[in-house]
Amino acid sequence: MNKEITTEILEEWLENVRPYAYDGQVADYIPALSRQNPEELAVAIHYIDGSSIHAGEIEATFTLQSITKVISLALALMDNGEDYVFDHVGMEPTGDPFHSIYRLEQLPSKPLNPMINAGALSVTHMIHGDTPDEKVGRLLSFVHEMTDDHTIGYNEEVAASEFETAFLNRSLLFYMKQHQIVTGSVEETLDAYTKQCAIEVNVPQLARIGALFANEGRDLDSGRQIIPKHFARICKTFMVTCGMYDASGSFAIKVGMPAKSGVSGSVVASLNGFGGIAVYGPSLDEKGNSVVGLRLLELLSNRYDLSIF
Numbered sequence: 001m002n003k004e005i006t007t008e009i010l011e012e013w014l015e016n017v018r019p020y021a022y023d024g025q026v027a028d029y030i031p032a033l034s035r036q037n038p039e040e041l042a043v044a045i046h047y048i049d050g051s052s053i054h055a056g057e058i059e060a061t062f063t064l065q066s067i068t069k070v071i072s073l074a075l076a077l078m079d080n081g082e083d084y085v086f087d088h089v090g091m092e093p094t095g096d097p098f099h100s101i102y103r104l105e106q107l108p109s110k111p112l113n114p115m116i117n118a119g120a121l122s123v124t125h126m127i128h129g130d131t132p133d134e135k136v137g138r139l140l141s142f143v144h145e146m147t148d149d150h151t152i153g154y155n156e157e158v159a160a161s162e163f164e165t166a167f168l169n170r171s172l173l174f175y176m177k178q179h180q181i182v183t184g185s186v187e188e189t190l191d192a193y194t195k196q197c198a199i200e201v202n203v204p205q206l207a208r209i210g211a212l213f214a215n216e217g218r219d220l221d222s223g224r225q226i227i228p229k230h231f232a233r234i235c236k237t238f239m240v241t242c243g244m245y246d247a248s249g250s251f252a253i254k255v256g257m258p259a260k261s262g263v264s265g266s267v268v269a270s271l272n273g274f275g276g277i278a279v280y281g282p283s284l285d286e287k288g289n290s291v292v293g294l295r296l297l298e299l300l301s302n303r304y305d306l307s308i309f
């Protein structure tokens, strides 16, 4: 395990990448996200031995957005098993933007992977629970187990703001309903999905989630298997192939870490034998990834030889 990285180094590097925050823009297609402060930056590393370091505005909370796609996939796999899940959602990267509807029209009409919105919506639909709130409650309990922190909830304002404006995600759901990939109420699945995306954390909590995946699904303190090893591996593989949307290829070359980003400007990376790294910087590039997050992970990867490849 590479533990040469110190708090001082993280602080210094955060200052070095800070100017890049002005190269991007905060997401505004979800109205509540447009109020995020692009100057808020934070980074945390949680090692698999349980120790952690961090720098920046670590108290700042943000919604996980697409990062929850990895968490909901793990729970859907545990609820339904691998065969059922992959009967409904594929395993291939798309190279398209995360909200694209284009590939759904091509046969087979199931979403290509669980990291694009269509796939993630179908995964949320698969999570056991009779009502949206039951599904979200189960997801939150799962996050509580992963972080050993029962205070984590979802941001109601962000969830409502997305629910009111999620016309494209509604279209994806209606299309999938036509093809029996999802059944039942589109509004209820969208309700669960938008609340899931609005789960709110800070970087130390997110880094711990990354570390749990890096620890092959085992709790960092007790060693208890929270996610079966095989399912944790499936999630990390999707992080490599599709975790950074249609920038996953260049990210693999430049950074080389299994990672997942969200439009709130958060990124989590998960490195076997090392731990989890979480970065928050809400200013996004044109693909929807945190500009500062990418820069910082690239610096860390190059300096400390962290690429898995």
Ligand SMILES: NC(=O)CC[C@H](N)C(=O)O
Pocket: 064, 065, 066, 067, 098, 099, 117, 162, 169, 194, 197, 261, 262, 263, 264, 288
């Ligand atoms: N890329 C993302 O983080 C997208 C998540 C967001 N809730 C959406 O569905 O549009």
